[in-house]
Amino acid sequence: MAPVETRSGLSSAEAAERLRDGKGNAAPDGSTRSLWAILSANVFTLFNGIVFTGFALLLVLGRWQDALFGLPALFNTVIGVVQEYNAKRTLDRLAVLNAPSARVLRDGSEHEIAPAGVVLGDILVLRAGDQVTADARVVETDHAGPNGIEVDESLLTGESDAIRKAEGDEVLSGSNVVSGTAFAEVVGVGADSYAAKLTVEARQFSLVRSELRGSIDRLLRWISWALIPLILVVVNGQMLAFGGWSTALQSGAWREAAVGAVAAVIAMVPLGLVLITSIAFAVSGTKLARDQVLIQELPAVEGLARVDALCLDKTGTVTTGDMVFNTATELSVVAGWEAVLGRLGTDPAANGTARCLAAPFGDAPTLDVSAEVPFDSSRKWSAFATAGQGETCAAGTWVFGAPEFVLAETETAAAQAALIRTGALAEAGLRTLILAHSSEWIVPGERPELPGGLVPVAILSFREQVRDDALDTMAYFAKQGVDVRIISGDDPRTVSAVAREVGIEHTAGVDARTLPEDLGELAEVMERERVFGRVTPQQKRAMVHALQRNGHVVAMTGDGVNDALAIKDADLGIAMDTATPATKSVARIVLLDGRFERLPGVVAEGRRVIANIERVSKLFLTKTTYALSIGLIFGLLAWAFPFLPRQLSITDGLTIGIPAFFLALMPNADRYRSGFLARSLSFAIPAGLIVTAGILTLHIVANAIGPFTETEIQSAATLTLAGIALWVLAVLARPIHPFRVLIVLAMYAGLALVWAIPFVRDFFEVTWLPAPLGVVVLLIVGAGVVLVEILRAWHLRRTTQPS
The missing domain is CATH 3.40.1110.10 (Calcium-transporting ATPase, cytoplasmic domain N)
Incomplete structure (x- = not known):
């Protein structure tokens, strides 16, 4: 390659030729998951495999009426793909608007171009705050000899100390310039450079490690393992219920046994739980995007709702930065x-x-x-x-x-x-x-x-x-129980004056030079004090670690290179619109318009998501509990499963599917509390066992006072299940809200219409009950309602007691 004159750089013609020759810095678009990845994640799942296998089996058997569960499953999958794809498009657009830029010498003058336009041999102009967009070698600095620019390579190596780069040294893309000015010749471009890898990784779709998603994933793993033996038990029980394997195969009764087995297994699959969670995150992400809040990882909306310690950089966050x-x-x-x-x-x-x-x-x-x-x-x-x-x-x-x-x-x-x-x-x-x-x-x-x-x-x-919205925002966080700490590199007295102006109560600003290096001792200081000045980048990160050591969920906001370390290590990093590209790349959330007042809205959105997902998860887990229990008991006792798949479609749609969709998207300002999975299971398991007890009681009593037809027994079981499960819905929809009341009443009305409209009643193979059986159903449902109310009172008292 011909040498390039430092002060002139490449000519436009040379750059264009190298770009055509594939020597450009273009990297694969990695801002979010590809469409194929979205399809794969939503379609090729274990639960979809079980559901669509059962769907196909019933179609082969000619029981398309009982295969209705496949349509909602397909519909749910389509919704998941569409919602995530829309979120992907929004994130892609916003990521492009906030992508870092490169400064190069072309034809002897300075030009600012997109990173993809940088070519091998270009001369980068590097200044403080810049992110290096391609691997390069320093050819000239603002100083000669051992001095040069200082580069922070912490995003690459994890080492927080800035490294001095003299002439001849290599600067890696993805690092950022802390101080000084330099010209650097590009020696590495494209997908193999650090910048490309970091840009793709920083903006790709990923799931934040969180209690909510972690708990759901763990629960689904448990259910997946349990399904394998349970399917065998259910299939064997249904074959035995129709006279045994030999008899059922010879008489053709295996078809009915297969239908019953499919009904039992499909009921066990909490297919909609992951879907509702994904939809809730996607809707929140797109809603916040409209408010100029870029969620680089959709489940990060949960993060700020869990935060109880918010660390703010003064300049550019509490103040305008100007x-x-x-x-x-x-x-x-x-x-x-x-x-x-x-x-x-x-x-x-x-x-x-x-x-x-x-x-x-x-x-x-x-x-x-x-x-x-x-x-x-x-x-x-x-x-x-x-x-x-x-x-x-x-x-x-x-x-x-x-x-x-x-x-x-x-x-x-x-x-x-x-x-x-x-x-x-x-x-x-x-x-x-x-x-x-x-x-x-x-x-x-x-x-x-x-x-x-x-x-x-x-x-x-x-x-x-000071930002106009800072005072009201600080008051909001104080009301919500979030401890705010202002951390700045400025004089602690200056920081203290700003803190007083925005209403933060504190004794005096702490000079960070007096802080202990021991993390335990620093944690004690962080609990007492709220305002810190003369803080170094390394100390900002240490403060985040100290707060985390004390069990706090920490959010860190900032806009400078010196904030990047702390933002990266915080539970939730938030970058302002004025942030350097490196700082934005490690942040979970970027406030695109720099309005500090957006943060309360993000908190509220996160709390809405968490509270609503917890609410609907109890519905899904209640269903999974009674489905597993009924399937296991009826399988072990070789009793015919008391529902047709189409009848379970009624109860699933009215007690879970339809209401869960609306409940997950409703306003909810409940504060975050840890222990999501324990709370959900402590309600769902007893509630599911109440439903199971009701179905078992109905089976025993109906056989004792019968005989009744198979359709009458199945209709009674459907009403019993729906009656108790709808009351579980009514309990979980509290506190009373007009829209929640409307949802519950609409579901009751839907159940009544199934019996009231003749062709619907015939389609689902349900019928009006004989008086004795109707009385039994009413008594069992009434007892179930009482038990659910007792469970609610116990669960409310248990979960609201101070720990």
Whole structure:
């Protein structure tokens, strides 16, 4: 490959030719699952295999009326595919809008292009906050020798320390620039580069590890294992009920036995539970997307509902992130300090605060810099040395940064007076920085040290605008029992002033330099304090770990590279719209319009999902419990299964399928409580056993007072099951809400219509009951209703007791 001139880069023609030759940085679209993956996940499942096998068997036997369960299963599968595909399209569009960009030199000028447009040999222009979009080798930096840019490779290696990259060193795509400026020649592109892999992985559809999904998956594994022996028991029991295997096969009764076996097995499959959960997540994801909240992993809507500790970065989250220059106060007469500030403000690698100096001081004379130490978030200062320009600027080293860091080892009276003045400004809520001068020469290196003899020259103060919605949002979290902690790299007094402005009660801001390194001791401090300043990126991550160690579910918000580590390790990472691409890539949620007030809406959406899924899961698990129990008991006792599949379609649709769909999408503000699976099973198992007891009682009593026809027995069993199961629905639909009441009444009306309309009654092979059998059904249902109410009272008392 021909060498590329650093200052000019490739020509447009060369770049286009390399792009045509397949040397571009295009990577597979991995923002979400492919359509085939969505189809596979929703169609090729164990439960679908069981359901559609039974469906096919009944069609072969000519019992299409009893194969109706296959249509809802197919319909549910289609709904799942459509919902997830719609969510995929929404996420894809939003992911494209928020994809990182690359800055390259083409034809001697700087261009910002999509990462896919980068080609082998391009010259990347790297500045602080940029994500490296292709593997590259540094060819020129803003410093010579051992100095260069600082790169955070934590997303690749897990190591939190920024790494200095000098000329000749390789920078990996997926890393991000912490400080400095450099030109780097692209040496690796496409799907094999780190950027492509990270971009695909960061935006691909995945299920967040959560109690809700974990519990459902664990439950489904248990049921899957239980189904194998239960199918054998049910099939054997049904064959024995029709005279034994030999007799049933010879007489053709095996057909009825097969129908009964299919009915029993299909009833055991909680097919709709996963579907309803997926639909609830998908609907929430698309709803939040309309509100400019990007859910990079759909089940993350559950995450914020579980959060009880919210860590907020001050700048860009609680405040707008826009710094405005306030005042410059001269402390010592040293020539050229205005020119120094102008040089700092117009530096292409300047951060947001330094750029505020461009307007008031940008017209100052240009300075010749011979050595420079770029800003580093851990040391919190930058410096450069100049040989001087006569009366325009004094020779020596100029240091610019946080006062207590810049003057940490300067014990002069002037330094102490400057610290007192900056402290007073910080307590007033202003961000303060100091410019100091030394006649000594700074020596750049991996661990540069401040020169001696520093003299404070000027105090710079900056204002931050608190977000208009911050106060109300903080009040919401306080009301909801979420402890908010503000964590910032700024002066703790400044952070404390902002915290007071948004209504956070605290004693005083804690200087993070005094925090213990031991995680246990840090956890104790985190429980007591709410406001922290001078926090390093490593400490932000340690704070998240400390809170998690104490059992908290932690959310972390931020927008800077220095927040990426903590956002990555938090239970739920939230990035603002102004966040760097690297920070967005590790966040679960991105607030696309940067409106802090969106967070309460996400909390409410997550709580709605969790509470409603728990509600409907009890319906599905109640059905699974009584289906397993009835199938096992009737199979072991060799009794004919008391339902036709089509009759179970009635009870499934009216007591679970239809109402669950609506209940899962209704408003619900219940607070999150851990123990989802234990609570669900502690209600569903007894409720399912109540239904089972009712069916067994009906079977025994009906045989004792009979004889009754098979259709009458099946009709009585269907009414008994529906009567008790509908009351379970009525109990779970509480507290009373007009729409929930309407749903329950509609299901009762649907059951009545099945018996009231002749052709429907004939289709489902149900009939009006003889008076004696009708009385038995009413008594059993009445007893079941009483037992369900007792169960509700017991369960409510048990689950609301303080742990």
